[in-house]
Amino acid sequence: xxxxxEDSLRQMLTARVxxxxxxxxxxxxVIRHGRVARRRRAAASLIAVSAALVLVVGGxxxxxxxxxxxxxxxxxxxxxxxxxxxxxxxxxxxxxxxxGVDTGIGLDIRSGDQLWTTDGRRLPLSxxxxxxxxxxxxxxxxxxxVDKVRFLRTDGSSLSLSGEHGRWVLSADGERFAFQLGAxxxxxxxxxxxxxxLGDVPVPAxxxxxxxxxxxxxxxxxxxxxxxVDLAEPVPPAPNAEVTAIYGVRGNDLLGLVAGKDxxxxxxxxxxATAGRLAPSGGGACEFGPxxxxxxxxxxxxxxxxxxxxxxxxxxxxxxVSVIDVGKALDGRTVAVDCPGDAxxxxxxxxxxxxxxxxxxxxxxxxxxxxxxxxxxxxxxxESWQLVPRLMAGPTGQ
Numbered sequence: 001x002x003x004x005x006e007d008s009l010r011q012m013l014t015a016r017v018x019x020x021x022x023x024x025x026x027x028x029x030v031i032r033h034g035r036v037a038r039r040r041r042a043a044a045s046l047i048a049v050s051a052a053l054v055l056v057v058g059g060x061x062x063x064x065x066x067x068x069x070x071x072x073x074x075x076x077x078x079x080x081x082x083x084x085x086x087x088x089x090x091x092x093x094x095x096x097x098x099x100g101v102d103t104g105i106g107l108d109i110r111s112g113d114q115l116w117t118t119d120g121r122r123l124p125l126s127x128x129x130x131x132x133x134x135x136x137x138x139x140x141x142x143x144x145x146v147d148k149v150r151f152l153r154t155d156g157s158s159l160s161l162s163g164e165h166g167r168w169v170l171s172a173d174g175e176r177f178a179f180q181l182g183a184x185x186x187x188x189x190x191x192x193x194x195x196x197x198l199g200d201v202p203v204p205a206x207x208x209x210x211x212x213x214x215x216x217x218x219x220x221x222x223x224x225x226x227x228x229v230d231l232a233e234p235v236p237p238a239p240n241a242e243v244t245a246i247y248g249v250r251g252n253d254l255l256g257l258v259a260g261k262d263x264x265x266x267x268x269x270x271x272x273a274t275a276g277r278l279a280p281s282g283g284g285a286c287e288f289g290p291x292x293x294x295x296x297x298x299x300x301x302x303x304x305x306x307x308x309x310x311x312x313x314x315x316x317x318x319x320x321v322s323v324i325d326v327g328k329a330l331d332g333r334t335v336a337v338d339c340p341g342d343a344x345x346x347x348x349x350x351x352x353x354x355x356x357x358x359x360x361x362x363x364x365x366x367x368x369x370x371x372x373x374x375x376x377x378x379x380x381x382x383e384s385w386q387l388v389p390r391l392m393a394g395p396t397g398q
Contacts, residue, residue, distance in 0.1 A: 104375055105363050106350035108141075108388035110134045111381045115141060115152070115388070123156060132166070136390040137174030139192040144168075149179070153192055161195065162186075167208035169217070172249055172308070174391030178209045178217045185209060185217060187231050199231040207237070210303070213249045216273065220246075226256075228273040238277035245290040246271075247301055250310030253281065255326065260286050266298060268313075268329045284330040288315070299324070304389045307352045312368055314339075314347040314355045321347050321357050323368055339366035341374070348387040356387055 102118055109116040113131050115123040125131045128145030135142045140153040142161070149163035161177070162168070168179035170190075177188045177195065183205040188197045203219055207227075211218040215232040226246055227237035244266050245257040254271040258280045268284035289298035291305075299315035299322060306313055306326075313324040315336075321343045322336040329335070339347070341364055343357040350356050353368045360383045365373040377385070 103378055105356065105387075106354065106365065107348055107356055107390060108134075108136055109378070109381060109385050110143075110388055111385045115143075116378060116381065123152060125150075125152070127158065127160070134386075134388045135170055135174065136388050136392075137170065137190065138392060139174075139190060141388070142170060142174075142177070142190075151190065151195070159194060165208075169209040169212050170391055171212040172391060173393040175393070176212055178212045180208055185219070185229060185231075187212075187215065187217070201229050201231050201234045203229055203237060211246050211248060211254065213254075218246050218254065218273075218278070226278050228276055228278055230273075230276075235276045238275065240278050242280070243271060243278050245288075245301070247303070247313065248306040248310065250306070250326070254278065255306060255310060257288055257290060258283075266290060268326070270330065282330065283332070285332055285334045287334050302346050304346070304348055307349050307355075308392070309352040311352065312355075314349065314357075316343065316347070319343050321355070321366070323355055323366060337366070337368060337370050339364060340372060345385065345387060348389050350390070358387075 103116075103120065105118065108118055110125070110131060113125045115121075115125055115134065117123065123141075125134065125143050127150050128143065128148040130145055131143055132146060133144045140151060142149065142151050144150070144163060144166065147163070147165055149161040149168060151159040151161050153159075162179045162181065164179070164181050167181075168177065170177055175190060177190045179186055179188070180203065183202055184200050185203045186197050186200045188195050199215070204221055207219040207221045209217045210220050210226070216228055216230050218226055218228055219237060220226050221237075221239045223241070225239040225241035226243040227239040229235075229237050242258050243256055244259055247255045247257075249255075250270070254273070256269060256271050256278075257266040258269045258271075259265075260267055265286040266288045267286040268288055269280040270282060271278045272281050273279075287298050289300050291300050291302045299317050301313050301315045305315060311326055313326055313329070315322050315324055319342040321339040323339060325335045339355065339357060341362075342359050343364070344359040345357050347355045347357040350365065354365055356363060356365050358364050358377070361377065363375050363377060365375075
């Protein structure tokens with residue numbers, strides 16, 4: 001019986017194998033549909049991966065520029081790198097003041113290679129070696145070493161800017177940046193998105209920019225004096241050796257010093273620019289000396305010594321700081337408000353009526369009405385600390 005069943009089963013299977021499949025076989029249709037579905041899913045996956053790759057590449061390209069379209073177009077400049085957005089990779093530094101808590105000083109502080117902000121944060125000032133200058137601008141901070149300049153944004157990322165041997169300057173509102181490479185001076189616009197070169201003008205190779213207003217830049221030619229270049233209407237600069245210092249913009253003019261009749265004194269004066277040349281408009285008090293002049297040469301005013309509205313000057317004589325009424329000084333009378341204590345730190349204006357200075361123990365805020373406030377340094381600030389000038393748009397004094 002078993003042998004007969006086996007023979008029958010063998011004959012059935014043989015016949016099944018030899019019979020061709022039915023054209024409308026249900027199993028075959030299912031198999032075919034499954035294969036088509038798999039091919040469609042594979043094609044869809046390939047398209048999705050390709051689209052993602054395009055988006056990633058496009059995102060990287062958009063991050064790479066960091067340039068804004070300027071009035072005359074963004075120009076690539078040798079030695080100028082505005083597309084190096086670099087996240088801060090340094091180890092986090094513990095703060096002694098909780099974020100969001102105002103220190104009461106009214107200005108940021110540079111302590112070594114760290115930026116101590118007014119709201120209690122500490123941000124590293126890296127990538128420039130020993131830090132020599134820091135400025136607060138609307139979009140963040142611009143800081144520099146001997147031959148490198150960087151722009152630190154409020155989120156901690158930074159951009160490499162340009163500046164050959166410190167030959168660069170910011171406008172009083174912190175929105176424009178002039179830098180010199182060789183015998184060319186470039187003007188750029190600075191925002192949180194990056195930087196755009198707006199124009200350039202030839203200048204003497206041995207000069208450097210010291211002040212910037214609109215499209216005009218004041219350049220120093222060393223012993224030959226100061227001159228003006230206008231990027232909108234370029235004319236050859238004509239240095240005036242009688243001008244011995246530039247303090248900044250006041251109304252439609254510049255404020256600075258001119259040499260006295262015997263060349264031993266320096267007098268405060270309005271300066272007007274005509275055809276590349278600076279010329280004094282009237283005379284003023286002659287008790288001043290350029291910053292860095294020998295001790296006793298007079299009241300010394302640093303480049304950051306003028307109040308934002310141009311109405312006051314913060315000047316030093318030794319370790320004493322005096323706040324001088326500019327209008328009266330231009331009329332030949334020196335009227336000053338003294339700021340008490342030993343000022344070992346260069347004075348910087350917190351606003352148009354308050355100047356801040358200090359020493360290795362405390363910070364002193366002096367108002368133009370004679371009031372004063374002394375407060376301790378934040379814990380952990382090193383003895384070589386400096387105040388950070390704040391460059392922001394505001395009203396201009398007349």
